[in-house]
Structures are given as structure tokens and as C-alpha cells.
Amino acid sequence: MVPKKSYSIEKKQARWGFAFVIPSLVFFSVFNFYPILNAFYMSFFNRKALSKAPPKFIGLDNYMRLFNPETASNELSFINSLKSTMVFTLGTFIPLLILSLIIAVFISQLSSNKSKKFLQVAYYCPAILSSVVAATIWMLIFDPRGLGNQWMNILMGTPGTDHRWLVDPVMEQVSTMVIYFWKYIGYFVILFITGLASIPPTIYEASTIDGANKWQNFWRITLPLLKPTVVLVSVMAMLQCLKTFSTQYMLYSNGAPRAPINVITFNIYITGIQQQYLSRASAMSIVLFVLMLSLTLVQFKTTKSENVEY
Amino acid sequence: MKKSLVLFAVLALLVPSFMFASGAKETVVDENAPVTIQYWTHEDPARTQLETELIDEFMKMNPNITVVRSTQASVKQIELVQTAFAANQGPDMFNLPIEDQYAYITNKRVAPVDYKAAGYADKQDLLDKYIPGVLDTVTVDGEVYGLPLELTNWSIYLNKKVFRSAGLNPETDYPKTWEEMADVSEKLVIRDGDILVRRGFDFRYPYYLNFFVPMVQQLGGDLLSADGKKAIIGDDAWIKVLTYFQQWGPSGRNLGSPTYKNARNLFNKDNNDIAMAHTGLYQEGRIEKDNPAFFNSGEWMVVPFPVFEDAVNDVASCYYGHFFMVNVDSPPAVQKAAWKLSGFLLSHGEDYLTRGGNIIQPTKALLASDTLKNMPYSQVFIDDMNRANMTYYGENSAQIQSLIRNAVESVMLGGVSPEKVLATLRASAQEIIDEQ
CATH class of the missing domain: 3.40.190.10 (Periplasmic binding protein-like II)
Known part of the structure; x- marks a missing residue:
């Protein structure tokens, strides 16, 4: 007779825990893990979207093509996409991080709860707008006859000047940064507000009794205790910026030139969907994945600190 | 326990591989079945x-x-x-x-x-x-x-009121050549500083295969050689058309740009925004739906696709x-x-x-x-169709159109010289042709 197995409470709980995790694991497998593996595998072949012929194994050709220095002079090359992505990420992620923190601190310090809630909702609204609505709003602003030129000309006293929002390569990059900043700042403000709310008010009370002013409170208490949130927001903001797509797509669809805003994700879309080179696009997505992973690890390493305890 | 959990997790991760590796569609042979x-x-x-x-x-x-x-x-x-x-x-x-x-x-x-x-x-x-x-x-x-x-092919729709407001007679002064198109547009535009408040005409961006390539063909150039193996034929023709677009854009005579609202939609509104638009017979139905008063007013007409003064081929916009x-x-x-x-x-x-x-x-x-x-x-469209070619179609036509778009935008908006743009266009187009 086989002896009946007995399980400890921890093991029973672990089994239940695992049961609850299964749905998300399956979801992750289907929608994230499998596509990553498939893209990696596909990147060594020459598959085209409509072709029924079995794809041919071509080794590292797709990767060599992406980094071929001879293509660097072509403004639509992958090397230039890397540059565009870096310009966009640095130009968006740093202001996003700093300004969302400043706005969150400002909102947290408001005494009126109504004002706090109103500002939180107001900042968060653009994040839930659909891309189509956002496109319509920003095209009205960036149209040469639109609000962008009108406001700038009133502010700068330059009537009749076209600031070439979507024409000049630098202005076009700035336009994508402005749109992205507008769309996502509210999201990061909410994250910072949540982080700020978790700091016990007794610490501020103690420091005030010790004679600290608001400026000292911010630098000596708020910022150090907010470090985990800062790391979280900086990683999330950076990854979001590296994955940017819809803003560039929106401008391109409305007549803006592609080259200055040809970020990696947009290049993947053009290569895989419009030009049908699925394997080449897969190689690009793997490079983007490695880039995001590496930058995230670097960020974690450089900002690593002891856990914050109150 | 740990081992079985790990095994389960691995199996869960492999679920999609089995799901996506399933076979082809079943074949239904019963023709009378629903x-x-x-x-x-x-x-x-x-x-x-x-x-x-x-x-x-x-x-x-x-x-x-x-x-x-x-x-x-x-x-x-x-x-x-x-x-x-x-x-x-x-x-x-x-x-x-x-x-x-x-x-x-x-x-x-x-x-x-x-x-x-x-x-x-x-x-x-x-x-x-x-x-x-x-x-x-x-x-x-x-x-x-x-x-x-x-x-479908496209000809030029013209708003007679806008022509008359600029002191032009629409029946006789409509542009027959691309040179006239730029000069007439210059008379029709209204600017607030650099900003175009009213345009004379603007192109049908970004459908460059349909209107840009015929302009090149008018001057003796072409997209591909007769055997389809060589890209960009007739440099002089390409340079001339690219230069024309450079002059058309905001850094040249500032007559139009892809970043303005598309001309054909503005045309229907009859709001004194645009005098001419490049579109098809189907636009008549859209004008009638959007603005019946304008449609019935007799204040619009359609004229043929222009040619360059020194054209060697009489080619209209592609169908x-x-x-x-x-x-x-x-x-x-x-x-x-x-x-x-x-x-x-x-x-x-x-x-x-x-x-x-x-x-x-x-x-x-x-x-x-x-x-x-x-x-x-309708006769204008039929006549234009008789002097037109089918638009370039091939496995790579979307790619080629995208390359031409980039070339035109580079000269028109990016300030790059037509010669340099043409060299890049040729290299990229040839690579696509060779790959095919």
C-alpha cells in the first residue's frame, strides 16, 4: 500500500498561489514570450509577409545589414533610426522625469483636496485619449494656419511667421517630443503622487520642529525617500520613450517627412508591414529589445540602493 | 514540488508554440452546403x-x-x-x-x-x-x-469664383503647363507672412506614383528601364521635376506643402481656401454630398492634367x-x-x-x-485616361512610392539638393529592384 503524501500548509498555499498565477503566465506566454522567441528565430531567415515559399536561413545577414556602415549616409537607415530614437528618448525622458516630479510635489502640497483632484484628473486626461483624437487635436495645432503658429506669433510678436512645426527636421523632432510629453506627463505625475503619499507625515513634522525649511525637506527627506519611485518612473519613462510609435506614425500620416522621426519602432513598422520584410523587422525588434534590456539593467545598477524603510 | 512547478511553468510557456503550430484550413467540397x-x-x-x-x-x-x-x-x-x-x-x-x-x-x-x-x-x-x-x-x-x-484617374478641379477673385478668367486662364500652374498659383495665393491662407493648387500627396512619375515621363524619364532591371531613367527629367517641387515648397516659391490640409477636401467646402485640386470623377459625388449648393452653382469645372512646356511625351496622371x-x-x-x-x-x-x-x-x-x-x-477624365498609363504596380510598388515620397520631401522640406536626393533614390530603388 502506497503511503499517502502529506503536504505542509506552505506547500498547499504555494500550489494555490501557482494556480492563481497560471492565467497571467499563459497570457504572458501567448502575447509576449512566444512573439519574442518567434521574432528571434525569424530574424535569421528571409521571410516576407505574403510569400508562401519556405523562408531561407540566412544566418546573421539581417543583423549585418542593419549595422552596415555603408548605409549610414541613407537617412532612412537603421543606424539613423538608432540616432533618432536616442534623440527622442533623451529629449523626452529627462524633461518628463523632472517636470512630473515637480508637478507631483506641487499638487501634493496643495491644501485644497478639490484642487488636488482636479489637477490630477486634468493632467491624466491626455493619457486616456485615443491616438485618433490626439492626432486631430495636434494637427489642428501644427497646421501652418493652426493654433501653434498663432500662439507663438502672439507670444513672440512675430506675425505671419511659419514656425514649420512639421517641416523643419529639428522642429519636427521637437513636435513629437511635445506631443509625447503632453500625452504621458499625467501618468508619471500620478505615480509620483502615490510615492509621495507613502512618506509618513511624521517625518516632515519632526524635521519642521528641528527647524528645516521646505527646500531642505525636499532635498533631505522627500527625494531620498522617493528614490524607489524615481527609479521606477525613470525606467518606465525610458522604456516608453524607446517604444514610441503612435506619435511618429500620426505625424507621418499627416504629411510630415519620415527621416527626422524615423525611430526604431517606426522603422520596424515600415519594414515589416509596408515593405513586407518580416525577418528584417524581427531583427530590428530584437536589437530594440536588447537595447531596452541593457539600458534598464544599467539604470538599475547605477541607482541601486538599500530599501527605504520608515 | 519545485521541479514540478518549474516543469509546469515551462509547459505553460510552450502552450503558444503548440497553438500556433496547428495545421491549415479544412477543405469544404460540398458546393450546396451553406x-x-x-x-x-x-x-x-x-x-x-x-x-x-x-x-x-x-x-x-x-x-x-x-x-x-x-x-x-x-x-x-x-x-x-x-x-x-x-x-x-x-x-x-x-x-x-x-x-x-x-x-x-x-x-x-x-x-x-x-x-x-x-x-x-x-x-x-x-x-x-x-x-x-x-x-x-x-x-x-x-x-x-x-x-x-x-x-480611376485624376484631373484638375477648378473653383471659378476663386479664379475670378484673382482677376483671372477660369475658362481661358486655367493652367495648361506646369510652368503656368506655378505662375497662376502665385496669382491665386493669399499669404499671411509665410503662411498660406489660400493656395492656388496643391498636389495629391503622398500618391507620388500617380502624379509625380507621369511628370517625369513627360520629360522623357521613367521609373524603370524597359526590361525592368534598371531604376531611375533619365536624370535630367528627374532633376527637373525634383527642382520643380523644391520651388513649389516652403523654401522656394511657397505655393504649397504636404503639411497643409489636403486640397481635395478643402475644395468641396468652397471656403476660399484653395482654387484647384487634383482628384477623380468620384469627387463630384462628394462635392454634391458635402456642399450641394456649390455642386449646383456651376462655379466649378474640371480641366486636363497639365504637361511641362518642353515635354516630349503627352502623359496624364496615372490611372x-x-x-x-x-x-x-x-x-x-x-x-x-x-x-x-x-x-x-x-x-x-x-x-x-x-x-x-x-x-x-x-x-x-x-x-x-x-x-x-x-x-x-466626364469627357475630361476619359480624354486624360486615354493619354495616361496604369500606375506602376509590382511586388515592390509600395516601397518605391515610399522612396519617392522621401525624395520629394527631402528637396521640398528638408533643403537637400535634387542631385543628392536623386543619387540616394537611385541607390535605394536599384537595391529593391535587384532584390526582387
């Missing part, structure tokens, strides 16, 4: 209304056939159909512009026409019904792979087609039903012309009909 046709097409409210009526009638005549008609914006439709086919889940019947659709033939994704099911005695009977050459586009190795839903095609991987009974539906819809050519979005199905009967001839300015 079938459902998934028909994907682009949005066009007028055509939707007509086709909904026609499909209802078709389903009453064929009770075993159900038609599910899905529409998407035309740009989205191109991507959706391609993505669906890449995943072997393409619709049973669809239409796209031929420059995007041709790749489905070369990649053997679509079935040859079932002549009998579509209502023709045989291939010759089908060819006899259409104007010569129109089906050559979709004929490969002697097999016809599509039936034309529409054949392009949308074809009904049928998925070769759909069950045979569904394919047959889809061809039957295509034939039925296309037997209502006059309905499509009058109340289905003013689209022209290029049958001999329709082109000779009084219905077409009586439509305002």
Missing part, C-alpha cells in the same frame, strides 16, 4: 449603401450564401489584409489598389477567376466585356486573377484600379460563391457610377453609355 463569404473592402459611404442593397438581393437569390461585408479606412485596409494573409487568415474576397494588390498574385495568394461562377462563358467572353488591356494588369501566365471594381480578388486558400465552395458575388456586383456598373460613389468600372458598355457621357466633365 457558405459564408468574408468580404473586406475600403470605406466609401455611397458604395456601402449600394453594396448593402445589392448584397441583400444576392443573398435572397442564393439562400445558401451569407456575405459578411467589413470595411476599413483605405490605408488601414492595406495593412489589415496583408497582416491577415501573412497569418493565413485572409478574407475570402477583397479589393485593394492594384499597386498594393499585385503582390498577392505574384505570391500565389489569390485564385484565378472562375469565369462561369462570375457569369462569363469563358475567358474570352470576360475579355470582350472590358476595354482592351485593362485585365492585362491582373493576368499572369495566361490566367486572370481579378475583376475590376473601379478604374489605378481596385480589383476584386479571391483567396486561393478559401474552400472551393467559398471561392466559387465569392466569384459569383463579384460577377453579380459588377453587373451593376451604372449603379456604381451614379449612386455607388461615382466609380467607373471599365466595361465597354459603361464607357460607351450615355450615363457616363452625361456626367459633368
